[in-house]
Amino acid sequence: MTPDQKHEQRKYNPNITVKTDAPVAKSPLKWMGLVMLILAVLTTMSMWGREKISIKASPIIPELSAKATHGRELINAQCADCHGVDGTGHSTKGPPLLHPMYREEIFPDFHFKRVLREGRPQNNWRFGPMPAQPQLSDADMVDIIAFVREVHTATGVQ
Ligand code: HEC
Numbered sequence: 268m269t270p271d272q273k274h275e276q277r278k279y280n281p282n283i284t285v286k287t288d289a290p291v292a293k294s295p296l297k298w299m300g301l302v303m304l305i306l307a308v309l310t311t312m313s314m315w316g317r318e319k320i321s322i323k324a325s326p327i328i329p330e331l332s333a334k335a336t337h338g339r340e341l342i343n344a345q346c347a348d349c350h351g352v353d354g355t356g357h358s359t360k361g362p363p364l365l366h367p368m369y370r371e372e373i374f375p376d377f378h379f380k381r382v383l384r385e386g387r388p389q390n391n392w393r394f395g396p397m398p399a400q401p402q403l404s405d406a407d408m409v410d411i412i413a414f415v416r417e418v419h420t421a422t423g424v425q
Pocket of ligand 1 (some may be wrong): 272342345346347348349350360361362364369379382383387388389390391392393394395396397398400403411
């Protein structure tokens, strides 16, 4: 018997009755899969959004205090490879330091210093970890932070 004939035989076999009131198993897995897919898409989209901001960061550099001028020099000598010239990003190795995420309100000085002293594993971005900067003195850190804050203020990042 060919598979077609078998099929025909089953289809028209009067001894096989279909129970119409049989409970139908509705698997929640299908829905969970869909929800997870939507979440994954949304997460990816929000991360793309963040990185796009980094590429566009174009801050206004005001007339700087002596401390901030020194901070800028330190950033350009020691951080620019990963954080871009003046910390503006445009690098494949790290985020811009002038990003609103690092404004004082949510990234206070003590936290900034701790990151410089201890480094930080990859967290907010997808560039890899932030290495500790043990060569910086406390005064250097204060100056670096002064530069970031002065540019934030001039650019209107609050
Ligand atoms: C080898 C590359 C590299 C160098 C050099 C580097 N950084 Fe970073 N830095 C990173 C990366 C990558 C991150 C992002 C980590 C993350 O995912 O949050 C980061 C994050 C940061 C953050 C934010 C940390 C947080 O908690 O979100 C600050 C502030 C920072 N760096 C300051 C500096 C300063 C100042 C220097 C120079 C003295 C410097 N970095 C040198 C790669 C670097």
